[in-house]
Amino acid sequence: MKGKVTTIKIVGPAGLGIKTSGLLLSHILLEQGYSVHDYSEYPSLIRGGHNTYQLSFSSTEVKAPFYQVNLLFSLAKNHFQPHLAEMKSKSLIFSDEQNPKVKYLPLEKLAKKAGNPVFKNTICLGVAVFLLDLNYSKSQKTLKNFFPKKVKENLKAFQLGYEYASKNYSSLKLKIDRLKNKKGLTFNDGNEAFGWGFLKGRGDFYAAYPMTPSTGTLHFLAAKAKEYKINVRHAEDEIGVANMAAGAAFAGARSAVGTSGGGFALMSECISFCGITEIGMVFYLVQRVGPATGMPTWTAQGDLLFYVFSGHGEFPKIVLAPGDQEESFEFGWKALNLAENLQTPIIVISDKFLGESSKTTPDFNQEKPTINRGKLLDKKIFKGFARYETKYACGRSYRTIPGVKGGEFLANSYEHDKQGFSTEDPQKATQMMEKRMRKLKTALRITPKPQLYGPKNYQRLIISWGSTKGPILEAMKLAGDQKLAFLQIRTLWPLHSEVKKLINQAKKIIIIENNQTSQLTTLLKAQFDFKPTKKILKFNGRPFFPEELYEQFK
Amino acid sequence: MSNLSKYQTGKIPTWCSGCGNFLLISGLQKCFADQNIDTENIVAVYDIGCAGNMADFIHAYGLHTLHGRVVPVAMGVKLYNPKLTVLCIGGDGGIYGEGLNHLITAARANIDLKVFVSNNFLYSLTTGQTSPTTPYQAKTKSTPQGSPLIPLRAIELIKKVNPKVFAKTATNQKPKELFAKIKQAMEFKGFALLDIETECVAFGKQLKQ
Numbered sequence A: 001m002k003g004k005v006t007t008i009k010i011v012g013p014a015g016l017g018i019k020t021s022g023l024l025l026s027h028i029l030l031e032q033g034y035s036v037h038d039y040s041e042y043p044s045l046i047r048g049g050h051n052t053y054q055l056s057f058s059s060t061e062v063k064a065p066f067y068q069v070n071l072l073f074s075l076a077k078n079h080f081q082p083h084l085a086e087m088k089s090k091s092l093i094f095s096d097e098q099n100p101k102v103k104y105l106p107l108e109k110l111a112k113k114a115g116n117p118v119f120k121n122t123i124c125l126g127v128a129v130f131l132l133d134l135n136y137s138k139s140q141k142t143l144k145n146f147f148p149k150k151v152k153e154n155l156k157a158f159q160l161g162y163e164y165a166s167k168n169y170s171s172l173k174l175k176i177d178r179l180k181n182k183k184g185l186t187f188n189d190g191n192e193a194f195g196w197g198f199l200k201g202r203g204d205f206y207a208a209y210p211m212t213p214s215t216g217t218l219h220f221l222a223a224k225a226k227e228y229k230i231n232v233r234h235a236e237d238e239i240g241v242a243n244m245a246a247g248a249a250f251a252g253a254r255s256a257v258g259t260s261g262g263g264f265a266l267m268s269e270c271i272s273f274c275g276i277t278e279i280g281m282v283f284y285l286v287q288r289v290g291p292a293t294g295m296p297t298w299t300a301q302g303d304l305l306f307y308v309f310s311g312h313g314e315f316p317k318i319v320l321a322p323g324d325q326e327e328s329f330e331f332g333w334k335a336l337n338l339a340e341n342l343q344t345p346i347i348v349i350s351d352k353f354l355g356e357s358s359k360t361t362p363d364f365n366q367e368k369p370t371i372n373r374g375k376l377l378d379k380k381i382f383k384g385f386a387r388y389e390t391k392y393a394c395g396r397s398y399r400t401i402p403g404v405k406g407g408e409f410l411a412n413s414y415e416h417d418k419q420g421f422s423t424e425d426p427q428k429a430t431q432m433m434e435k436r437m438r439k440l441k442t443a444l445r446i447t448p449k450p451q452l453y454g455p456k457n458y459q460r461l462i463i464s465w466g467s468t469k470g471p472i473l474e475a476m477k478l479a480g481d482q483k484l485a486f487l488q489i490r491t492l493w494p495l496h497s498e499v500k501k502l503i504n505q506a507k508k509i510i511i512i513e514n515n516q517t518s519q520l521t522t523l524l525k526a527q528f529d530f531k532p533t534k535k536i537l538k539f540n541g542r543p544f545f546p547e548e549l550y551e552q553f554k
Numbered sequence B: 001m002s003n004l005s006k007y008q009t010g011k012i013p014t015w016c017s018g019c020g021n022f023l024l025i026s027g028l029q030k031c032f033a034d035q036n037i038d039t040e041n042i043v044a045v046y047d048i049g050c051a052g053n054m055a056d057f058i059h060a061y062g063l064h065t066l067h068g069r070v071v072p073v074a075m076g077v078k079l080y081n082p083k084l085t086v087l088c089i090g091g092d093g094g095i096y097g098e099g100l101n102h103l104i105t106a107a108r109a110n111i112d113l114k115v116f117v118s119n120n121f122l123y124s125l126t127t128g129q130t131s132p133t134t135p136y137q138a139k140t141k142s143t144p145q146g147s148p149l150i151p152l153r154a155i156e157l158i159k160k161v162n163p164k165v166f167a168k169t170a171t172n173q174k175p176k177e178l179f180a181k182i183k184q185a186m187e188f189k190g191f192a193l194l195d196i197e198t199e200c201v202a203f204g205k206q207l208k209q
């Protein structure tokens, strides 16, 4: 059947290579033409605990991981137990134990035969490739590329798993739809996708301080820094990170920082500094569960209002929320353009679910986005140049960078006049505040508009933002309701007027968010009369799954 | 042509008459002129405080940053464009207090920044509270019973952090020596910290009680 989704899950204690083998299986599927979306859960520990990696794949695009699992591999005894609710009647569990609920798979014995107990994960891959009836030699090839070290041992383990399955599980093969090879697809998580957006958008200064779940972008860009000749800096703390990136942006960089809620708390002073000095830079914020240290490796959308209203004083700020990996890429480069164009801080919100889940995407390395540097005078000035000229209706004034003769100016954290000198003159202060704030109106013309999915003559309208997009779209597919549409708000600040218009056309409104208080409701209520019919909220660190949303749409 | 006036904005300084910051600004401007550095290639980064208020008086590219944040901002400028002459100007409160971690990091990196600390042993812009360099037991507005902390010896600290950097003390009492040290700091290849001991004429008297 076309479009049928199959879900495979590998579980066990940390340190057994669960994510590695899961990713490898995803790549095997990807290279045989399937669309894959993965999701992994892990505690904030290095060893022990309970880790999971799951992937959903299909011959057509999969936009979210599914809850219900077809094949589950448990790498250690009893680790399948927490997942029994995810099993359907025909689902299979494989584990090295005698239990009526599981298919016995002698992992310990086979791994020993392969030469090392660490190969349990690769043995499971062999079993999976057999059960899914995938191409054996192509799968081997993917494996070879994936494990440049220990190839031989891994191939051996893979073969042992495959052979064991063909002897013992030949009646258990799954029916999946076959397809021809698609080309030009890659597998990226949201953090890598944002990193690609940064690189392709000619970002050239990235600073960060490690904080889950944003660290993926730091690792990705640090590994690419030499090739792309860019600055990637792990600074002393998040205060240093933000201020350093602001200094670089002042000097002419296309500059960004990455962190999560706690790190951004330390940066919120600096975002205000960028606001008044009109230094354009990007804050990539990957949410996790708060408050405080919260649950570091789990997902949430609990920082929306904090981000939108961050920083002391009033200044224009743009807040974008990509809904998937493709938009994480797109908003990555667009945010750099917006930062230079609007000369103000741009926030891009992600979360653990989007940032650390991978999906089949186009090859971002082939993309060539347009670069917009705004009103930049990087060679010479014109007569009468004043950095903070207030006469422009769009609020944007021309900007020079150090090295440009005659363009000297002061970027001043105090309120200032057109040249940047401090002033407390009431008239000048009013003019300067109004100049900056006019940029918000300009932003409405150039920021990503809200996106409507589904029928135009909808009766029920789902409203959401960020990473819930994929699960919502998959749930709508399951529901097949001709009167149900979904409005994805992609720019959360400033809000486009279309949002209100589209909401007013709906008879019933369902709001969906990964937080406890429905922060989007609060935000919309502040703008216009807004009353959702139903709120679907989840705040236990887990993303929404298509099946559970579908149940709620009934 | 190298003259002093091209480094001046023409604004009249807002410091008390007799304030040590006058000497620091003329030392810096003289050094720029002597070395004939083009104004467009200087980025001066200022802290918040009386010393940082120099921002309005030097003609060059400038950033009047947040309190304590001169050093990371300057690092960002220098990392992105190493050709620029980048200096930091601030007080003992901002650079040794609010921003000490940044100072230590810059010294560890031995990045080519010139940091000038106008050390008046007080928070002066906020009208005279205790600072990281205030003598132990000295009475200030925020410590009327005497400062409970032993003072930070920043130069010793930074020398320990990285012996390769330039870290020296100067005093306003000896202008000639001060000017020479400003020049040394500016010419040093790498990170330079010059601590300039000075007396705040408005609030310094409390320290002598």
Ligand SMILES: Cc1ncc(C[n+]2csc(CCOP(=O)(O)OP(=O)(O)O)c2C)c(N)n1
Pocket: B047, B048, B049, B050, B051, B052, B067, B090, B091, B092, B093, B094, B095, B118, B120, B122, B123, B124, B125, B126, B131
């Ligand atoms: C985050 C923050 N905290 C406090 C202040 C208030 N403040 C302004 S200047 C200053 C201290 C200045 O002392 P110092 O750095 O020694 O400079 P001085 O005025 O003595 O030259 C303080 C605390 C501020 N501007 N920002």
Ligand code: SF4
Pocket: B014, B015, B016, B018, B019, B020, B021, B050, B051, B120, B124, B125, B199, B200, B201, B202, B203
């Ligand atoms: S208060 Fe002190 S430091 Fe500030 S200008 Fe006056 S003398 Fe200088």
Ligand SMILES: [Mg+2]
Pocket: B049, B091, B092, B093, B118, B119, B120, B121, B122, B123, B124, B131
């Ligand atoms: Mg001081």
